Amino acid sequence: MDRLQEAIAALHAVDARRSESRIDPAARLIVCMAFSLTTVSFGKYDFCGLMGMSLFLVITAIWENISVWKGLCRLRYILAAVALLGSANLFYDRNVIFYLGGLPVTGGLLSALTLCSKGIFTVLAAYFLLYLIGMPGICRALRRLGIPGGAVTVLLLTWRYLIVLLKEVRRMWQAYGMRAPGQRGVRMRAWGSFAGLLLLRSMDRAETVYQSMLLRGYDGEALREPAGRAASGRSILYVAAWLCVFIFLRWIPLFRLAGRLFLS
């Protein structure tokens, strides 16, 4: 399977994902947002405090049987970008904050570690959310949380367009490759027409998909749910429990306390 096909299959898999647990997608979205907000709220030198937030990721990964390694592999480019951004701090902040076994730990190093961890944690949390409820689940959750239908529909259709676009790229790539054996990538000279044609073809395809939606009663609301569905007790408990944990971790530096306990 080529890389494009792999990407299309991954997008489809996320699109088809349905949560089999009884926890409402909206509850998962709230918890994910609360996690991300709490994570980014830590100070730039509060690396120890931040590490406590990894509990959520660890527990979710174990509980839901998600492979963190696979996630990290899939997100490698985003994570590399996060690491690159974080590493800039190394050069700006050279004040020594403390010594670790005789080695000086600068503010830049600490803030770079904190920034990278924040990035990794939030990206992983978003990946877990996508893995658990899929893109339609996220859109449904947004609707349940009162986000206007139009905005959610735009998000969902953009996602779908991405799939259509990738499929067209693959078709054109294959057609090009068949007539350009041994050539790596598309020649610079052909890029203009390749990109232009890709845009036209994908727009054409998207137009047909849109017509198909219109013919089946689509009126701007892509996700219709049975009205009046109340949140389950389990979902409420899930949100309440995690919110308590986040508040606790935000104010109590769990890892620092544990470290002191072992060192004393």
Place this chain on the structure above:
Amino acid sequence: MSVIKAEHLTFSYDGAEEVLSDVSFALEPEETVGLIGANGVGKSTLLKILVGLLPGYRGTVEVGGLTVDKKHIRQIRELAGYVFQDSDSQLFLSTVYEDVAFGPRNYGYAEAEVDRRVMDALRQVHMEGLRDRQIYRMSGGQKKLASIATILSMEPQIILLDEPSGALDPRNRKNLIRVIREMKGTKIIASHDLDMVWDTCERTLLLSGGRLIRDGRTKEILADEALLQTHGLELPLSLSHG
């Protein structure tokens, strides 16, 4: 009363060249009609006009007694379902169930009713076992049947099929013919597959150059080799081999 009526229907995409020119016909309830013609004669255009996808036509077009215009578009689309030539365009949700349920949900049916309609539609195309199948994992034949199910779940009185047998292997094609025969309601099948039209339609409309050349019994039109050849078609294989 005619369930579909077109009188002096004329249409052009750019206001210059007419794709359809002075086309008139009427269909009775429960009729199955073949719409044949060479490439580019306006078969798909005609079907799209009937479901209101192409406004700006001249003449009169009525579906279920309602004029095809902006005012009646929602009712017309509930009355008439259109199956696209390319199943990948018809199916845009992740699983078969979700896609087949899309229409009934949009029309505001309760979830129990949506479920009943979806299962009925899947039963009609013999796909009950594939309700949770991811669409991108399906074969071309399965996709075609699933796209028909997306229309059947809306329980339309009229079904318009655009090149339904395109890119299907013989077994899937045979299966599709069986499904089309079993489907209730008025059907228009736009196709180059004259053998399929022969097998499924009692009446045929022959389009050529945007004009309705002949409207009559399928057995007569498809057996008329001179007529077919004049308008860029060939005898059905089942007839040409004696």
